[in-house]
Amino acid sequence: MSDTIATDKAPAAIGPYAQARVAGGLLFVSGQLPIDPATGAFAGPDAPTQAARSLTNIAAIAEAAGTSLAKAVKMTVYVTDLTQFKAVNEVYAGFFQAPFPARSTVEVSALPLGASVEIDAVIAL
Numbered sequence: 001m002s003d004t005i006a007t008d009k010a011p012a013a014i015g016p017y018a019q020a021r022v023a024g025g026l027l028f029v030s031g032q033l034p035i036d037p038a039t040g041a042f043a044g045p046d047a048p049t050q051a052a053r054s055l056t057n058i059a060a061i062a063e064a065a066g067t068s069l070a071k072a073v074k075m076t077v078y079v080t081d082l083t084q085f086k087a088v089n090e091v092y093a094g095f096f097q098a099p100f101p102a103r104s105t106v107e108v109s110a111l112p113l114g115a116s117v118e119i120d121a122v123i124a125l
């Protein structure tokens with residue numbers, strides 16, 4: 001199997017990067033924008049809805065690699081408005097069970113295509 005993961009169940013890259021790569025027994029998932037691959041459009045305008053879509057995209061990429069979000073070891077959540085922290089956390093919690101992956105959440109000034117949320121992941125195979 002190639003170490004590059006590609007699935008049409010998650011949005012295609014919008015630049016020169018892979019959806020994900022495998023190395024050292026880990027799956028490195030590129031930052032997932034909240035794009036619905038079926039429509040090519042953002043899932044919704046609000047940060048919680050966008051977070052759910054980004055996580056769904058990561059789950060699809062994980063599945064394509066033969067793993068799952070349950071094996072995630074590190075997540076990074078980028079938001080353009082940290083006042084959305086609590087609302088995003090509530091959505092995020094629905095995708096994971098203890099033991100939770102490590103995580104960093106940071107506010108950034110802007111994200112590609114005007115997104116409010118982008119999430120990347122490192123997942124064990």
Ligand SMILES: C=C(N)C(=O)O
Pocket residue numbers: 014015017030031032033112
């Ligand atoms: C959307 C991205 N992950 C990027 O531009 O790097």
